[in-house]
Amino acid sequence: MGSNELEEKIYKIAAGIRRRVLEHTIKNNGGYLSQACSSAEIFSALYLSILNIERLKKPIAPGKFKGVPSNDNPNSTTGAEFNGKKSKVYDRFILSPAQYALVQYAALIEVGRMTENGLDDFNKDGSSVEMIGAEHSPGMEVTTGSLGQGISQAAGIAMARKLKKETGRVVLFLSDGECQSGQFWEAVQAMAFHKLDNMIAYVDVNGYQCDGKMTTVMNLEPFDKRLEAFGARVFRVDGHNVAALVALSTLKPDGRPTFILCDTDPARGIDVIKDRYPKFHYVRFTNEQEKEKYKQQYEALIKA
Structure with missing residues (x-):
């Protein structure tokens, strides 16, 4: 597949992710929709080009929750199977912000790694397809807990792989x-100190969190300069530019962990969500008139 053909496919899958998450949000009267708007190209590029993972023979159907991992529960499973078998040559993918789980599931379906009906048991008792993903959820292999903990677990895995x-x-x-959390910066410091150059992090910089604009809650800017000061190798790109996302994934290691800051739009492709400014974090419809606006947006996406 040529580079132009691949880019077109990545954009097509990204559009599919947005449509699927919007459809799910309408059917369930709520959902993490802005996350799909901002990160669709990133997830699509990850699964179609960036990640070096096993190609599956066919999509996997999500199983039931088999309990948490423990010495007394040999039947527990993780969602890493959706990323293929583990191997010393394959990449390991860690989804840190677990509220992006719906976007992850949509991406897995769109790229043919999860069955088309994989969202049927979303957020139901006994299901592994949780609204806030955990280690047993499709595409995930660790529970990333409170925000900021995923990077620490990823760093631990990276150090083990180095050893x-x-x-x-x-x-x-x-x-x-x-x-914004302190644990994030402790992890970056440790990653740089231990020269974990087998790590590459894609950050969805959409400028908003649950309480509103990042710059008014706790400003991280200049985000790239701060990361560099902690010893990371940093690049900043348009997070909707597929060519830029893919190109940076092939950089050779240079002794530093790599961060790709992806500046994104939390309303990309779904303009109706702009009415919620500045609280984009979660969509919950308050009346039928509001839901109807989103239905009309969905119909427009289907026709596009």
């Missing part, structure tokens, strides 16, 4: 809101 001389990377997806 075992595995060649596969740890690819991490982050949201900018969780980067």
